[in-house]
Amino acid sequence: xxxxxxxxxxxxxxxxxxxxxxxxxxxxxxxxxxxxxxxxxxxxxxxxxxxxxxxxxxxxxxxxxxxxxxxxxxxxxxxxxxxxxxxxxxxxxxxxxxxxxxxxxxxxxxxxxxxxxxxxxxxxxxxxxxxxxxxxxxxxxxxxxxxxxxxxxxxxxxxxxxxxxxxxxxxxxxxxxxxxxxxxxxxxxxxxxxxxxxxxxxxxxxxxxxxxxxxxxxxxxxxxxxxxxxxxxxxxxxxxxxxxxxxxxxxxxxxxxxxxxxxxxxxxxxxxxxxxxxxxxxxxxxxxxxxxxxxxxxxxxxxxxxxxxxxxxxxxxxxxxxxxxxxxxxxxxxxxxxxxxxxxxxxxxxxxxxxxxxxxxxxxxxxxxxx
Amino acid sequence: xxxxxxxxxxxxxxxxxxxxxxxxxxxxxxxxxxxxxxxxxxxxxxx
Numbered sequence: 366x367x368x369x370x371x372x373x374x375x376x377x378x379x380x381x382x383x384x385x386x387x388x389x390x391x392x393x394x395x396x397x398x399x400x401x402x403x404x405x406x407x408x409x410x411x412x413x414x415x416x417x418x419x420x421x422x423x424x425x426x427x428x429x430x431x432x433x434x435x436x437x438x439x440x441x442x443x444x445x446x447x448x449x450x451x452x453x454x455x456x457x458x459x460x461x462x463x464x465x466x467x468x469x470x471x472x473x474x475x476x477x478x479x480x481x482x483x484x485x486x487x488x489x490x491x492x493x494x495x496x497x498x499x500x501x502x503x504x505x506x507x508x509x510x511x512x513x514x515x516x517x518x519x520x521x522x523x524x525x526x527x528x529x530x531x532x533x534x535x536x537x538x539x540x541x542x543x544x545x546x547x548x549x550x551x552x553x554x555x556x557x558x559x560x561x562x563x564x565x566x567x568x569x570x571x572x573x574x575x576x577x578x579x580x581x582x583x584x585x586x587x588x589x590x591x592x593x594x595x596x597x598x599x600x601x602x603x604x605x606x607x608x609x610x611x612x613x614x615x616x617x618x619x620x621x622x623x624x625x626x627x628x629x630x631x632x633x634x635x636x637x638x639x640x641x642x643x644x645x646x647x648x649x650x651x652x653x654x655x656x657x658x659x660x661x662x663x664x665x666x667x668x669x670x671x672x673x674x675x676x677x678x679x680x681x682x683x684x685x686x687x688x689x690x691x692x693x694x695x696x697x698x699x700x701x702x703x704x705x706x707x708x709x710x711x712x713x714x715x716x717x718x719x720x721x722x723x724x725x726x727x728x729x730x731x732x733x734x735x736x
Numbered sequence: 737x738x739x740x741x742x743x744x745x746x747x748x749x750x751x752x753x754x755x756x757x758x759x760x761x762x763x764x765x766x767x768x769x770x771x772x773x774x775x776x777x778x779x780x781x782x783x
Contacts, residue, residue, distance in 0.1 A: 484777025486760060506776070513776035516760050564773065564780045617773060617781055625763045626780065 372588030373411065381593040382416040388600035395421045396552060397599055398689060400542065401559035402429030402717025403587050409726040411589040421596065424551070424689035425722075427541045427645060428559050430506040431458045431715035432687060435643045436677060438534055439464030441670035442503050445532060446477040448668055452495060454488040455503035457481045458715040461708065465675045469503075485517035485531070492521070492529035501664045502531045509561040511535040511653060512626040515633035518655070518662050530664040533654050535634065538562050539570050540651035541642060546578045550690050555599035557592065558584035560614045565630075567622025568610050575608040586614040633659050641674065643711055644684025683710035686719050693720040693728070700724055737779075739770045749774065 371377070389395065399405055405425045408414055414423055427433055439462050446453035446469060453469070460470040460481060473479035478498075482488050485502050492500035504514040514531060521529045538559060545551055558571055563584045571582045581602040585595030595613045602608060612618055633656055640652025655663045677683060681703070682696040693699050693712065703709040705721050712718035716725070737749035742761060749759045749772065760778040772779035 486758070486777045509780070510776045512763060512780070513760070513778040516762055516778060561773075561775060561780070617783065619781075623763055623780060629763070 369588065372586070372590045374590065377590055378416055378593060381590065381597055385416075385421065385593065385597045385600060386418050388597060388604050389418050389420060390604070391420070393420060395554045395600065395603070396424050396689075397421065397555050397557060397596060398424040398426045398545075398553050399557040399592070400426040400428040400538065401557075401562065402432065402715065402719075403561065404557055404559075404585065404592060405429070405719050405722045406717050407587050407589060407592060409722040409728060412726075413589050413592050416593065417596065421600070424553065425686065425719035426545070426556075426689065427642065427687045428507065428538065428562075429712070429715050429717040429719070430510065430536070431456075431462055432683065432711040432718045433536060433541075433642045433645070434459070434462060434505060434534060434711060435641045436464045436675040437641070437671070437673050439469070440466055440675060441665075441672060442532060443467070443469060443472045443477070444670050445501055445664055445668045446472050446479050448499070450498055451478065451668075452491055452498050452500045453477065453479045453503065454482045454491060454500060455479070456483075456505065459503055459505055461714050462711050463708065485514045486520075489517050489521055489526070489529060492526055493524075496528055498528060499667070500529050501668070502529075503534065504531050505534045505536075507536060507538050507559070507562050508565045508626075508630070511630050511634065512565060512623075515629045518633050518659050519629065521662060522659065530662050530667050531655065532664040533634070535653040536640060536642070537636075537651055537653065538566070539573070540648045541645055542571075542574065544645060544648050545688065546574070546580070548688065550688060553580060553689075554603060555581040555583070557595045557599070558582045558610070560584060560586050560591075560618065563612075563614065563618040563622065565623050565626045568612050568618065568620045569622070571610050575610060579608050581608050582610045584610070584612045584614050584618055586617065632656065642687075643677065644687040678709055681710040683712045683720075686710075686712050693723040696720070737772055737774050739766050739768055739772060741768050742766075747772075747779070749779075
């Protein structure tokens with residue numbers, strides 16, 4: 366197939382569903398985690414899970430960049446946004462993530478100059494146009510987004526801009542996967558690997574999953590047939606007793622990733638000793654900060670931030686959702702106190718969040734019979 | 737997105753709805769007419 370509508374072909378989907386059914390052992394329950402929030406969104410948008418046998422369960426992983434930002438980090442962003450003369454820029458989803466003192470959108474309503482951008486390059490443009498203001502970019506996201514921040518900071522440095530800085534909250538995908546695999550809460554049979562992160566890091570960083578944990582990984586694209594084929598490839602590996610990293614998304618993902626992106630990230634960022642993830646707690650070497658060479662652009666050095674850890678609201682169960690321990694509809698506030706219009710938890714904010722995907726595509730409850 | 741033209745490492749690209757975007761091309765080899773995968777204003781892969 367070549368064109369996008371072919372990747373959404375219902376008849377081909379039924380063929381793949383038949384192959385999946387033929388690959389499962391009746392009586393065995395399979396748990397497959399899709400790591401990436403983009404996959405979660407596609408699965409519910411296109412009803413991919415409706416094509417699966419009842420004993421193949423999809424578990425939603427921590428790959429939504431907005432969902433993993435803890436409340437304290439939002440409070441830090443709001444504190445910087447409220448500094449006099451600051452223009453605070455961030456992606457649109459981030460404006461609606463609740464901290465303990467509200468959201469960046471509410472800070473904007475209260476008078477802070479908070480602006481939505483589509484890329485860090487937009488923030489740089491704002492800095493060039495406002496030389497008498499301090500412009501801060503709230504950088505979030507995995508290895509897919511981090512190269513964009515890195516290139517922007519390289520440009521800012523080359524131009525000698527002194528009114529641009531970055532509050533770096535980028536995270537990396539491998540440490541949380543390792544944490545999940547080490548968690549006694551969760552028994553997984555395989556992983557649908559993240560498609561776009563893998564365009565940057567390649568497939569090699571996931572080799573530890575089959576090597577050390579004996580679980581197959583299939584890196585997948587985001588169309589419904591991509592996801593169905595990835596599930597089928599995982600089930601075939603399990604049936605044949607194989608365990609390796611396979612790349613279903615070869616039309617986009619090179620096995621070695623994008624070396625130029627990795628080099629620019631290595632120049633601009635370094636690993637933090639530890640970083641707090643919403644629901645997962647502190648994970649070692651899982652977050653990025655600016656390297657010494659780019660410290661002049663570090664907003665956390667330029668401005669003071671509270672830096673206080675804030676516990677999630679008691680009613681919110683984003684942590685259990687992010688770990689795949691419960692389904693979104695099992696959360697006490699799902700669809701009642703917590704909706705996309707008035708989110709309590711981060712998983713309801715972003716369209717890539719599992720709760721928002723369930724809510725937006727009508728998965729308020731789900732009962733399935735095991736074949 | 738389709739690359740329309742390139743200048744100073746930045747590309748003018750057109751998305752599938754015909755909207756134009758400025759895209760950083762530093763991470764890929766691409767020229768006018770190529771299709772690129774863009775994330776947060778940066779081309780990550782030439783398709």
